[in-house]
Amino acid sequence: MTILIGLILVAGLVFGGFTMSGGKMEVLIHAVPFEGMMIGGAAVGSFIIANSLGQIKRTGKAFLKVFKGNKWKAKDYNDILSLMFELSRLYRTKGILALDSHVETPKESEIFQRYPRLLNDHFAVELITDSFRMLAMQFDDPYQTEDVINRKLKKHHHEALAPAHSIQTVADALPAIGIIVAVLGVIKTMGAINESPAVLGAMIGGALVGTFLGVFLAYCFVAPISGRLKQIEDEDASLYHVIRDIFVAMVAGHPPNICIEIGRGSIPTAMQPDFYAVEQAQKELTAAQQSAQPAQAA
Template identity: 55%
Template structure:
């Protein structure tokens, strides 16, 4: 919502100030179509040249994050803590072996099926199940498990950030591509040097529109969108950090309630449940699955 308001304000204030100061908006409107064709065409082409199909598709999908924000809501964080509570509580009471049926087929698990939103995230489920599977193979050194989880998180986060990096690269290129369009306009003007001053002035003004549009789109639109996308992906990454915190805390010998309380500290502040809210949610959980 705020992103849409920001875009409206951006156009209204920039072009409104130009018109109020006596600028001829007709020059911009006349030149904009072919200048945008050159600038955006070159930007899209360079984007396709510099990125894999996986990144290109992810960037298109990631644009929704710019306007929708993080996919995880406060209830999702509470559900994750509840899920991890059930898992760690079961491990404490029955041992890791009792979880084998759940981690081998989470879609049919009586524990995982309680949380359909989390089940939609394949990485979260795989991350939990793979870590628990390591524990069933007697890898119970907290430091080794934490290190293995950290490497998985780094890999996932690096791949998730690729679209924002690609978008930022496009933003960095737009001012230069605007200059390319402007230079083409100057070349066109020089080819008509015998024309009257009023025609030459309009042609030079149209050429400068290219420089303006390149800088305007780079710093007013594309770069802020890349920054917002990165911010959202960073916040979504904290969801997986909670999994790491809780499972490592469990391996250190903490009770299930303590482990999820440690994980609660990794929840983003605007989505973090209070101690009492979490305690109330967990009190409704069964003692064991």
């Protein structure tokens, strides 16, 4: 919603101010279709040249994120804390072997199935299951686990930001493309040098529209979209950092509730659940697990 409001404000105030100051929209209306076709065609064409088919598809999907907003909501952060509490408590009380069925077949795990949005995120599930496998390996240096997780996070974040970088490259190129189009307009004008001043003025004005469009699109539309996409990816990466911090705490030998509290501290402030709400959720999960054990034994 905010991006639509921003786009309306940019277009409305820029062109509204131009009209109110005495500018004639006729020149823009006449020139924009042709100048826009050249600028848009050059920008899209150069984008296609610079990227693989897979990257083009990823950028198209990422572009939609700008309108949809963040993938992870406050409930998802509550869910990741609850999921990691259940897994870490099982690990603490029954050992790594008790996690075998959950780690090897997470889609069939009753614990993972309680959190369908997290289960549908391939990287989150892979990060959790691979990290528990590393715990089973028992590295000589416990900090190696954190190093491996950090490298996975860095790789994933680099790939997630690739569409934003591709869009920013287009934004950087648009002013220069606008100048190219303006030069073509000047060349066309010079070819009609014998025309009347009124005709030449309109042609020069049309040529300058190319420079205007290039700069306007770059700094008022494309660059802000790239910046917003980067912001979304940075914020969504916080959920994976929560998983990492909980595992690091587990490696250090902290009890499950302390591990979860350390992970809670990594959640963005706007999404961060209250300490007492998390504590209550943990009590409810513990009570549910304890009541389920006698039923299973029977």
